[in-house]
Amino acid sequence: AQSVTQPDIHITVSEGASLELRCNYSYGATPYLFWYVQSPGQGLQLLLKYFSGDTLVQGIKGFEAEFKRSQSSFNLRKPSVHWSDAAEYFCAVGPSGGYNKLIFGAGTRLAVHP
């Protein structure tokens, strides 16, 4: 069955610290991979995506993610977290062909201490 697992429901980091949010997926073929961020009361904003090519992808707001096929992972990282990064982060997978049915993980809520 197709699924996305975000093992960490809630993470707290100090401002300026590094961040890594984990994402593992189960998918029949090589999927397209996405990270979205949802600020309180807002819609989802795309941070970055992986379709093919370089397995380290850069996104907006200083985020990056690395696709590791052998581990079925697509972890999100940021070297130095800002207070404004506090939000809910969602990993999603979708088919690399055909219609774009995204499957989302349960989300990781990030809190940032000053």
Add this chain to the structure above:
Amino acid sequence: DTAVSQTPKYLVTQMGNDKSIKCEQNLGHDTMYWYKQDSKKFLKIMFSYNNKELIINETVPNRFSPKSPDKAHLNLHINSLELGDSAVYFCASSLTVTEQFFGPGTRLTVL
């Protein structure tokens, strides 16, 4: 502004009522979606339309009926609302196999 917009932003109604949520995108995309986000923030796709044609229809009660009058609009009508329908409903759009752009959401509360 180029974006995905939804109306209304908030919707409070009584059980048994019928309500609609509207979605419009001016991004020139050919595919539109409805997602439901429950109280635990879990997001699940409900429907998808490509060029006004229904292409994804998850196991959603038939009280929910999407309608796409044109490529830029996808509305969601809900009959006989139930308490369990309370959620945030997100519209999204994309070109067929690319990233999806989400609207701001409609928070539906059924009393």
